[in-house]
Amino acid sequence: MSYPKTAVNKLGRLAKRGAYDYATVHTILNTCPVLHVSFVDPEHPFPVVLPMLGCTADFSNQDADPNDSPQDVYIHGYVSGRIFKKGKEAGDGDQGEHGLxxxxxxxxxxxLVLSLTPFHNSCNYRSSIIYGYATLVDDPAEALYAMEKITDNMLPQRWAKSRVPPTSAELKSTSILRVHVASASAKVRTGGPxxxxxxxxxxAVRKSVWTGVVPVWPQWGEPIPGNENGVEEVEEYIERWRVGENTKGKAAAYKAIEDGK
Amino acid sequence: MSYPKTAVNKLGRLAKRGAYDYATVHTILNTCPVLHVSFVDPEHPFPVVLPMLGCTADFSNQDADPNDSPQDVYIHGYVSGRIFKKGKEAGDGDQGEHGLxxxxxxxxxxxLVLSLTPFHNSCNYRSSIIYGYATLVDDPAEALYAMEKITDNMLPQRWAKSRVPPTSAELKSTSILRVHVASASAKVRTGGPxxxxxxxxxxAVRKSVWTGVVPVWPQWGEPIPGNENGVEEVEEYIERWRVGENTKGKAAAYKAIEDGK
Incomplete structure (x- = not known):
């Protein structure tokens, strides 16, 4: 139930922190509020990096459990046509895979992990890195599927609770990328200093320098209605999600400390 | 007081959200708990992306204010020797600049910005993208300077309050990269839906779909002492920093909503 280790994804340094199983890799990605998507621009030496939203899914096997199946990644966002074309051409050559x-x-x-000396300071973190080939989704049914997945991955039920389906103009002007995963890995640091x-x-040092971990998690605050909002109370599913995320985030940050102790 | 717009950093899409001034670009980077550092591996089509810690500084002009001066970026982390060498060679050709x-x-x-329909959902965010040439810091004085900057950027005063200076073995096994910035930009989204x-x-839609913003910020929880901790109370400067970060983070998330309204 894992991504195979290859020359691309195998961790070199601190390999004991590595994980390759679908559950770890996919969960980290699906709970991350911002993804950083990186690709080569053949015209410049610097990779392009774009902050984007997305999640894993499998259009051809929609009941598959992301914890024990390979997945595609759907990303909502726009990549310049120039780069997409050039990068895709470069990618197409690679062992039958195609895409950017x-x-x-x-x-x-x-x-934040604080030890007696800065050299041993560290962080507890979870990080997934996924390598794959991106193509534009042009099948409207697949685009709709991906938009619903991305929306509900962020806030469960929001798709069905808001005005859907998108108009054909909205559908046309939404750019969705499907990334076929070639390989992936995760890295997780837990514990104390x-x-x-x-x-x-x-x-003298031990008695004067506090050591330990300051846990951190994303805290979702009380919602602020928009200028055009017409609903008096924040809907219950939103509040339940918000409070639940705060509870889960806090628990995960404290659990990370215990796990590695 | 800005990075010049060039073919590399000029924002194409949603350009009105762009900023190029030192204060915006540097502040976003220096307050971000994890940086994603991306570079080309000549042996694979996929850029390498590493989560790393770092901050801006200027060793040759240490009193410079990052709000109105160009800066270097110092990164604490290890890049494989193979990639560093190959990437550096490729980079060296580029207009007299050198490095990876x-x-x-x-x-x-x-x-999270929630509108009546998923198509208009969005996020309030701040994002800096910096392009530059990385070289290994081999001057011990500069490495020390960078380590102190990176440590105190994370938690002010921690350097002086813990066991310093590093031993020569620690100094030798710490890998610090200095990135000479070639160009940079920031992108900021504020406001409501x-x-x-x-x-x-x-x-019917307006009366049934709540719209607005759910603000989010990093919440630092009560510290947990490590197994070897010898100080009974969490030191005051740590608690002050922790509570201050929570207050600032929350205020920034709510201010982002007001700013764009």
Whole structure:
């Protein structure tokens, strides 16, 4: 139930923090509020990096469980036609795969790890890196499927609770990319600080420098109605989601500390 | 006081959300807990993306204010020797610049923007993208300077309050990259939802779909002492920083809603 290790995704450094199973890789991506999508622009030496929204899904096997099946990644966002064409041409040559080669990064920070000396400071984090080939979705049924998935991945039920389906003009002007995953990996750091033996023997240091973890999570605050809002109370499914996310986020940040202790 | 617009950093889409001034670009980067550093691996079609820690600074002009001066970016992290060498060689050809061409992305999510229809959903966010040439810092004085900057950018005063200076073994095994910035830009979305005129006229929709913004910020929770901690109370400067970050983060998320209204 894992992505195979290849020359592309195999972790070199701190390999013991690595994970390749579908559940870990997909969950990190699907709970990350912003994805960073990176690809080569043949005209410049610097990769292009775009912050985008997206999630995993499988249009051809919609009942598949992302915890034990490979998935595609659907991304909502626009890539310049020039880059897309050039990058796709470059990608097409590669072993029968086709599309724009992209790397998708999703990272969560779970805590700041403070040790006796800056050299051993660290962070608790979870990070997924996915490598794949992006193509534009042009089948309207697949585009609709992806839009619903992306919307509800962010806020469950929002699709059905708002004005759908999109008009044909909306559908036409929404750009959705499907990334066929070539390989992927995750890296997870948990626990408290590690220390140097010499520092632990130094009582003056041990008695004066607090060590431990400051946990951190995304906190969703009380919603602010828009200028045109016509509903008095924030709908119950939104509040339930909001409070639930805060509870889960906090629990995950504290669990990360315990897990590695 | 801005990065010049060039073919590399000029924003194409939604250009009115763009900013190029030092203060905006540097502040977004310096307040972002995780940076995504991206560069080309000549052996694979996919860019390499690494989550790393870093901040802006200027070793040759240490009193410069990052709000009105160009800066370098110092990154704490390891890049494979193979990639560094190959990428550096490729980069060296480019107009007298030298180093590994990298793109650094720093993104903050400030809120989920909910409109009457999924097509108009959006996010409030702040994102900096910096393009530059990375070289390994080999001057020990500069490495020390960068380590202190990176440590205190995360948690002010931590450097001086913990066991410093690093031993020579620690200094030797710390890998610091200096990125000379070639160009940079920021993109900022604020405000509430925008709507389609037809949806606003549809009373059934307006009266049933809550619209507005759910703000979000990083919440730092109560610190958990490490197994070897020898200080009873969390030090005051840590608590002050923690509570201050929560207050600032919350205020920024709500201000983003007001700013664009």
């Amino acid at each position: 080669p992209v790397t998708i990064a999703a990272s969560h920070m779970d805590g 590690s220390e140097d033996r010499a520092d632990l023997k130094n009582e | 061409p990298v793109t650094i992305a720093a993104s903050h999510m400030d809120g 925008s709507e389609d005129r037809a949806d606003l006229k549809n009373e």
